[in-house]
Amino acid sequence: MRIDNVPIDLLIPNMLSASVKTLQIFFLTIILSIPLGFLVALARRSKYRIINIPVRIYQLIFRGTPLMLQLFFFMYGPYYIFGFTFGRDLACILAFAINYAAYFGEIFRGGIGSIPKGQYEAAKVLGYTKFQTFMRIVLPQVIKIVIPSTGNELMTLVKDTSLAQSIAVIELFRVATTAGSKYASTVPIVVAALFYLIMNTIVEISFKIIEKKFDYYKN
Amino acid sequence: MLLKADNLQKQFDNTSVLKGISLAVNEGEVIAIIGPSGSGKSTLLRCLTQLEKVDAGRIEVCGKLMVDTISGLGYSDPKTLHEIILEVGLVFQNFILFPHYSVLRNIVDAQVKVLGVDKQTAVDKAMDLLDKMNLRSRSNAYPCEMSGGQQQRVAIARALALNPRILFFDEPTSALDPELTGEILKVIRSLAEEKMTMVIVTHEMAFARDVADRVIFMDEGVIVEAGKPEELFGNTQNQRTKDFLQRFNQN
Numbered sequence: 419m420r421i422d423n424v425p426i427d428l429l430i431p432n433m434l435s436a437s438v439k440t441l442q443i444f445f446l447t448i449i450l451s452i453p454l455g456f457l458v459a460l461a462r463r464s465k466y467r468i469i470n471i472p473v474r475i476y477q478l479i480f481r482g483t484p485l486m487l488q489l490f491f492f493m494y495g496p497y498y499i500f501g502f503t504f505g506r507d508l509a510c511i512l513a514f515a516i517n518y519a520a521y522f523g524e525i526f527r528g529g530i531g532s533i534p535k536g537q538y539e540a541a542k543v544l545g546y547t548k549f550q551t552f553m554r555i556v557l558p559q560v561i562k563i564v565i566p567s568t569g570n571e572l573m574t575l576v577k578d579t580s581l582a583q584s585i586a587v588i589e590l591f592r593v594a595t596t597a598g599s600k601y602a603s604t605v606p607i608v609v610a611a612l613f614y615l616i617m618n619t620i621v622e623i624s625f626k627i628i629e630k631k632f633d634y635y636k637n
Numbered sequence: 638m639l640l641k642a643d644n645l646q647k648q649f650d651n652t653s654v655l656k657g658i659s660l661a662v663n664e665g666e667v668i669a670i671i672g673p674s675g676s677g678k679s680t681l682l683r684c685l686t687q688l689e690k691v692d693a694g695r696i697e698v699c700g701k702l703m704v705d706t707i708s709g710l711g712y713s714d715p716k717t718l719h720e721i722i723l724e725v726g727l728v729f730q731n732f733i734l735f736p737h738y739s740v741l742r743n744i745v746d747a748q749v750k751v752l753g754v755d756k757q758t759a760v761d762k763a764m765d766l767l768d769k770m771n772l773r774s775r776s777n778a779y780p781c782e783m784s785g786g787q788q789q790r791v792a793i794a795r796a797l798a799l800n801p802r803i804l805f806f807d808e809p810t811s812a813l814d815p816e817l818t819g820e821i822l823k824v825i826r827s828l829a830e831e832k833m834t835m836v837i838v839t840h841e842m843a844f845a846r847d848v849a850d851r852v853i854f855m856d857e858g859v860i861v862e863a864g865k866p867e868e869l870f871g872n873t874q875n876q877r878t879k880d881f882l883q884r885f886n887q888n
Contacts, residue, residue: 539688540733544799545723545751554750558737635736636781 424605429597433606436593437613443514443579443589444617448572450515455522462527473523480520486584488513493585510582514575521571529564530556562632569625576617590614639664639803639834640685643707645694647680654680655691656858662803665832669845669866672855673881678838681855682807685836686727687718699724699802723751726796730808732788734780734795740767741776744795752799759798766794770824786817793824804828806837822848842885846870854878 419427461473480488492509496502504512533556541551580591594610597603640662647655654677662668670678683689685696687703690712696703698721704712712718734743744763748754754762767773770790780788789809796804806825810818822844828835829848839845845852846866853863854877862875873879 534733536729536731536733537735540729540735542688543686543722543725543727544747544795545719546747547719550750554746555735562737635779637736 422601422603422605424597424601424603426605426609429606429609432597433590433593433609433613436588436590437617439582439587439589440576440579440591440617443510443582443587444572444575446511447514447518447575450511451518451522452568454515454519455526458519458523459526459530462523463530477520477523480517481524485513485517485578486581488517489581489585506585506587510585510587514578514582518571518575522568525564525567525571526560528567529560532563533559559637562635563637565625565629565632569621569629572621572625573618576621577614580614638662639699640836641695641697642685643695645681645684645696646692647677647684647689648692654858655684658694658855658858658860660853660860662834662836664802664834666834666850667829667848668836668851668853669849670836670838670853670855671840671842671845671881672861676855677858678855679807682727682805682836682838686725686805687722688727723799724802726799726801726804728789728792728796728804728806728809731812732780732785732792734788734791736780738779739776740772740778740780740783740791743780743791744798747795748798762798763794766797767791769827770794784817785813786820789813789821790824793821797828803834803836806835806839808838808840810839810841840885842870842882854881856881 419425458473458477461469462477464470489510492504492513493506494503496504503509537555537559538551541555546554579589582589583592583595586592590610590613594606597606638661640660642658642660645655645658645660646653658677658681660668660681670681672678680689684691685698691704691706693706695705695707701717701721701724702710702713703718703721704710713721734740735746738746741760741763744766745756745759748759748762749756764773764776767776770793772787772790772794775783775787780791783791793809809825810821813821818841822841825835825837825844826848837845837849849866851863852866852869854861854869854875856877862869862873862878869878870882873882
């Protein structure tokens with residue numbers, strides 16, 4: 419079957435398998451950057467400047483320069499500086515995870531900061547340790563607060579995976595643009611748009627469900 | 638003696654908030670602390686419950702030394718401080734329940750996680766306390782679904798669940814609508830009848846007069862006068878106390 423001279427029955431399976439790569443970047447970035455983001459948030463809240471200033475500089479650099487540039491840096495930087503390379507996939511995941519951890523750090527820092535001081539005090543007089551206070555009282559409330567902005571961030575991540583093509587990772591967008599120029603048609607790009615839209619619809623719906631799950635109380 | 642504080646001093650940004658406060662609390666005693674806003678009442682309570690650190694002075698709770706700058710020891714080790722915290726309870730002005738926990742869990746969680754009580758015993762105890770607070774039917778509610786008066790009663794139950802030997806109240810009715818203060822005062826009154834040791838910072842003069850064994854009047858970081866309620870409210874000879882009570886009556 420052909421649309422605008424594009425063999426759509428060949429293109430779709432190709433794009434589906436390229437989407438596996440896209441999803442791989444997406445999920446690995448989540449798994450790595452969310453815990454890392456929490457550490458960044460905690461480090462930022464540290465009263466020791468030797469901890470919080472370097473983390474601030476890291477966040478400034480990774481939020482202040484293009485992700486595409488960071489992909490190049492992780493792909494080619496180590497070779498020029500140290501003479502070794504991470505390889506395409508690892509460089510890609512590293513750049514995404516470290517970049518997104520900088521953003522998540524900021525979201526989680528805001529979330530932790532918005533828990534009223536009274537919650538810590540009430541927990542202290544009840545005899546909770548600092549660790550118990552964080553895990554049992556603070557963290558569950560922080561999670562509820564950061565869900566909407568985390569969802570927002572993950573929708574951006576779905577789209578940002580397309581940047582991986584800049585270091586020649588074969589993912590959805592790469593396959594679409596290649597097919598587009600091969601058949602001189604915009605159809606593959608439109609199909610890719612639909613793919614991204616479907617993925618983000620799933621992200622959106624999932625986060626609406628999670629938000630609802632936390633609706634049983636108000637802060 | 639359950640609590641003994643000597644010559645407590647505390648400054649915030651070079652402003653003295655406590656200027657040498659001494660205080661002793663005996664077992665079974667109810668003490669009301671009154672005084673104008675900014676007189677240091679809440680700061681005193683916060684120092685006694687370890688939410689603030691004193692700059693100088695000595696505090697002993699249930700025979701355990703919390704701090705002693707007079708003989709140069711400073712604050713005790715974290716283990717002792719933790720033991721002392723378990724001897725006292727604090728009820729805040731704005732309740733400060735844990736919003737993500739149900740009423741029951743607010744009362745059960747610390748029993749299990751802090752004291753190591755087994756779950757069923759903790760739940761039984763919580764339900765008994767809720768009975769006493771007339772809130773048994775609300776055990777599965779969340780704080781956001783309750784009135785201020787109900788939340789404050791849950792907060793009292795939460796503190797009582799850990800068997801404190803002294804219970805502190807920091808203006809327990811100040812955040813409540815006038816029609817809700819009665820239910821809290823009733824609870825505190827019944828605790829007084831059970832000989833619970835309590836230190837209550839309050840603006841409810843009639844209540845202080847009625848329930849307290851001793852009333853302390855604080856102003857500008859010092860204890861101006863302390864004594865039996867009938868003496869202090871009845872015929873104080875102190876001009877500052879007189880002025881305060883007069884201003885209070887006018888409002």
